[in-house]
Amino acid sequence: MATFSCPVTSFSSIRCSYGPNSSGNHGDYRVNVNVNGNASTRPFKHHALVNEMALQSPASLANLQFLENGHISEEKIRQRIPTKKQLVDPYRRGLIVERGVGYRQTVVVRSYEVGADKTASLESLFNLFQETALNHVWMSGLLSNGFGATHGMMRNNLIWVVSRMHVEVDHYPIWGEVIELDTWVGASGKNGMRRDWIIRSQATGITYARATSTWVMMNVQTRRLSKMPDEVRGEISPWFIEKQAIKEAVPEKIVKLDDKAKYVNSDLKPKRSDLDMNHHVNNVKYVNWMLETIPDKFLECNQLSSIILEYRRECGGSDLVQSLCEPDEDEILFTNGVVQQNLLKNNVNTLTYGYTHLLQTKGGTKNEEIVRGRTRWKPKI
Amino acid sequence: MATFSCPVTSFSSIRCSYGPNSSGNHGDYRVNVNVNGNASTRPFKHHALVNEMALQSPASLANLQFLENGHISEEKIRQRIPTKKQLVDPYRRGLIVERGVGYRQTVVVRSYEVGADKTASLESLFNLFQETALNHVWMSGLLSNGFGATHGMMRNNLIWVVSRMHVEVDHYPIWGEVIELDTWVGASGKNGMRRDWIIRSQATGITYARATSTWVMMNVQTRRLSKMPDEVRGEISPWFIEKQAIKEAVPEKIVKLDDKAKYVNSDLKPKRSDLDMNHHVNNVKYVNWMLETIPDKFLECNQLSSIILEYRRECGGSDLVQSLCEPDEDEILFTNGVVQQNLLKNNVNTLTYGYTHLLQTKGGTKNEEIVRGRTRWKPKI
Incomplete structure (x- = not known):
């Protein structure tokens, strides 16, 4: 995950300018962001991160796996990214929950994910957030290659970038402990997406940690933030639910x-x-x-x-x-x-x-x- | 894993001196090692690493999980370390193979385990070697707490320390790929242990990587290398097999x-x-x-x-x-x-x-x- 962001509190306040970047710097882009009432033109740089919700419209396995010359892409065979929604993944120990739109994965805390005190490091929790988010999209059958965007997003040269992350940890899991991670997505203003997580003890059901994050779309060529095209909204909004892991009245x-x-x-x-x-x-x-x-x-x-x-x-x-x-x-x-x-x-x-x-x-x-x-x-x- | 070692080619050449450390430095110890015919007194330091083969004699669940005051240890409930040999672990996707003494784990390469080129990093392979080694012992029902030693080793204040590691990589697994790791142990001279690994593609069975390592025992108080006590040999030698992942005629x-x-x-x-x-x-x-x-x-x-x-x-x-x-x-x-x-x-x-x-x-x-x-x-x- 690479990252970029603006301090977006409500995505309805984003006003994007689509003109060419006056600086001519490939890595820079500008966007008018109205944050808490203050309009500004703010430079951003392209962030690798997260073409994280890489939703693509359904396509047949054959279409995806065969290249033009009739050869099967070795990478596709090895990755086996699903082209249809999948309810259970035995290898990832993942399953679709929350009436078909949420994702749950059971994970064992590994020996190299804990620190000197035998508890999972914050870094490990962040890694598991990234992993389960990507596996959620994997299970949806809509993931394009790698961290890539949806078909609609790819047609519009858009990728997801994270703007904010908030994690609350009550208990740290320990080495060898079995934990459950739930993750789901929701709307965030008109142009953004929220992704939440909950980590629970598998043995007791006690909540160990909660997290919420917000994501916006960026044009990969102009390096400017983008509104969410209707085409893309149509792809991802069926996955949105209201539930919030952390309620933040005033961030x-x-x-x-x-x-x-x-x-x-x-x-x-x-x-x-x-x-x-x-x-x-x-x-x-x-x-x-x-x-x-x-x-x-x-x-x-x-x-x-x-x-x-x-x-x-x-x-x-x-x-x-x-x-x-x-x-x-x-x-x-x-x-x-x-x-x-x-x-x-x-x-x-x-x-x-x-x-x-x-x-x-x-x-x-x-x-x-x-x-x-x-x-x-x-x-x- | 912490690490320490001497360039041991044959453990039969180790001659340990048990006297107090003349330097008085808690972290130093000396041992006479005869390597390739050259006897020397070499300083070593305690290495955290790997009380890796933490084999302990079987004990009942009740004995392990209840403390003296009758309360169950929270850590034991959360970790649930088996006290008897277990043939399958659904959470780790692990199973005992090789006529009951080897271990196989199916693993999905995670998004944060790959580098910029989407292939697993060498660091990730090393992490998986450590993880599967520990899970092998976990499955054996003989693992004591954490990276701890066997009952026999604990009685003798001994821990395992790694002295050598050799890894050959033909193909690097890629993000999302399902791989199988096999690991097993064998004798290495009179006083050491060999641990080997093979990584295969789950889809094709093609071998991606092979690894072998050698381990010796160290007294945790004197920081000196130790012969393997008969008591400990009795615990671990039933797990030894001859098979070698990498044949090294002359290292x-x-x-x-x-x-x-x-x-x-x-x-x-x-x-x-x-x-x-x-x-x-x-x-x-x-x-x-x-x-x-x-x-x-x-x-x-x-x-x-x-x-x-x-x-x-x-x-x-x-x-x-x-x-x-x-x-x-x-x-x-x-x-x-x-x-x-x-x-x-x-x-x-x-x-x-x-x-x-x-x-x-x-x-x-x-x-x-x-x-x-x-x-x-x-x-x-």
């Missing part, structure tokens, strides 16, 4: 940090292994860069309970990245063990602590925002 | 690089997320550090066909690491596209190219070897 506004932030980690360089199928830094890497900027002393005695990410720009393999973070004022309560213990005795369930985050490219003349973040933490028991 | 000797190596990547710092359950850098991270030192230009047009790793010392979270690599002499043939194309036409199947690798800690006075490596590459088609 939290994330302030932009500047160079005065308390903790700064500069000169972060993407590695080859950080790049995904779209040749951009996978957005899960962003989360790691953010968390690694928080002091070890804090991380040792606290665990993340929520994270909100606002994606603004992709990160390429050659970008130099800077990670900034600023703790909320009362950090001392959480780094001083004694005070923390006293607080724990009084009010362990409501005690949380926050950090504000910013990842930006470190350019010659100006820095560009990649993602803003907000994390909340609670003491480890 | 390739890996020379030690020095500072004159052509490519050097210094100041590598482990991140929090690189640490595994044993609070050491996971050995999969070593592989990435090695490969990232090879020039991008080479990696773009070649793919790894084999890797041999000789583990020598663990890497802790606070170590500074240096990665060195030296290409074989005829590198020009592979970085010059024209020459390469001409070679391809003539002899595409036998054309490979090699690098020698070294990872070492970068200390104040002297550097210590972590792992030596040898990789072979062939042109991407």
